[in-house]
Amino acid sequence: xxxxxxxxxxxxxxxxxxxxxxxxxxxxxxxxxxxxxxxxxxxxxxxxxxxxxxxxxxxxxxxxxxxxxxxxxxxxxxxxxxxxxxxxxxxxxxxxxxxxxxxxxxxxxxxxxxxxxxxxxxxxxxxxxxxxxxxxxxxxxxxxxxx
Amino acid sequence: xxxxxxxxxxxxxxxxxxxxxxxxxxxxxxxxxxxxxxxxxxxxxxxxxxxxxxxxxxxxxxxxxxxxxxxxxxxxxxxxxxxxxxxxxxxxxxxxxxxxxxxxxxxxxxxxxxxxxxxxxxxxxxxxxxxxxxxxxxxxxxxxxxx
DNA sequence: CGGTATCCGTTCTGATACTG
DNA sequence: CAGTATCAGAACGGATACCG
Numbered sequence: 612x613x614x615x616x617x618x619x620x621x622x623x624x625x626x627x628x629x630x631x632x633x634x635x636x637x638x639x640x641x642x643x644x645x646x647x648x649x650x651x652x653x654x655x656x657x658x659x660x661x662x663x664x665x666x667x668x669x670x671x672x673x674x675x676x677x678x679x680x681x682x683x684x685x686x687x688x689x690x691x692x693x694x695x696x697x698x699x700x701x702x703x704x705x706x707x708x709x710x711x712x713x714x715x716x717x718x719x720x721x722x723x724x725x726x727x728x729x730x731x732x733x734x735x736x737x738x739x740x741x742x743x744x745x746x747x748x749x750x751x752x753x754x755x756x757x758x
Numbered sequence: 759x760x761x762x763x764x765x766x767x768x769x770x771x772x773x774x775x776x777x778x779x780x781x782x783x784x785x786x787x788x789x790x791x792x793x794x795x796x797x798x799x800x801x802x803x804x805x806x807x808x809x810x811x812x813x814x815x816x817x818x819x820x821x822x823x824x825x826x827x828x829x830x831x832x833x834x835x836x837x838x839x840x841x842x843x844x845x846x847x848x849x850x851x852x853x854x855x856x857x858x859x860x861x862x863x864x865x866x867x868x869x870x871x872x873x874x875x876x877x878x879x880x881x882x883x884x885x886x887x888x889x890x891x892x893x894x895x896x897x898x899x900x901x902x903x904x905x
Numbered sequence: 906c907g908g909t910a911t912c913c914g915t916t917c918t919g920a921t922a923c924t925g
Numbered sequence: 926c927a928g929t930a931t932c933a934g935a936a937c938g939g940a941t942a943c944c945g
Contacts, residue, residue: 644884646802649802649880653796655793670907671908672907682939683907684908685937685938687908695890697893703907709908711908718883718887721879730792733796733799734792737791740865743843743844743865744844747841818926818927831918831928831929831930832919834929835918854925
């Protein structure tokens with residue numbers, strides 16, 4: 612239906628003028644929750660959960676073992692958020708002992724693809740960043756020595 | 759100088775078998791700092807700063823006014839991190855009053871492109887997520903009424 | 906098994922005050 | 926102008942105990 616989204620082209624430089632750009636929208640609470648969603652998506656545990664679920668459906672305890680390092684609480688919280696956002700589907704089997712399975716929804720799958728490109732960028736620039744950090748830090752040491 | 763960084767290839771999916779996948783690497787401190795870099799990159803203020811600097815070089819106070827809502831402290835912290843990671847270059851002009859300019863480095867520019875695709879995904883699925891949330895919340899209300 | 910509820914220390918952030 | 930330093934409140938995350 613009506614996409615209320617004002618998805619202005621991100622290109623700029625067409626005109627030399629300084630327009631407001633829709634970048635400011637990221638923060639402002641009014642309108643879009645891009646910021647909020649981005650936080651969810653970029654979350655440490657969310658990323659891991661999505662990555663694992665992208666491979667196959669998993670049970671709660673399986674996820675817990677796979678991610679390992681995550682507390683029961685955080686796994687629960689993370690999965691609830693992802694479920695709420697429609698990225699993960701939770702299925703409860705009324706048996707005893709209880710069996711609950713988590714699976715990525717189609718939307719969740721597309722997100723995984725997008726995330727992957729960001730991860731790829733990170734991996735691709737890992738050394739460049741590490742190098743930049745080393746240089747920066749040594750510069751700081753010099754400054755400290757001077758003062 | 760010796761960068762201890764071991765950059766494992768991010769490719770996967772060659773075989774259909776369930777291998778451990780390098781997803782687990784995201785968390786483990788050993789090896790890659792993908793997680794860490796991702797946190798930086800996905801940071802609220804970093805995103806805004808990069809987006810603004812992608813248009814043109816800016817002074818500290820200009821950035822502060824553009825992002826507006828950011829505290830002086832957070833702008834300083836954010837810019838320092840980005841500078842340390844080699845994403846932003848800081849230039850100080852020894853004049854009075856002091857003049858400091860911030861510009862995106864080439865690497866910072868490529869990051870902007872990648873981030874944009876994630877933002878695009880978010881914008882594109884905004885309503886779907888909002889809808890999923892609404893449904894989830896109403897389901898919760900029902901559950902609450904039952905109990 | 907798959908949670909929920911609670912406590913509690915750490916981290917993150919914003920506000921404020923001061924400096925070269 | 927462009928910061929730094931300090932402090933207090935909020936948010937985050939883990940450990941523990943208990944429940945259906």
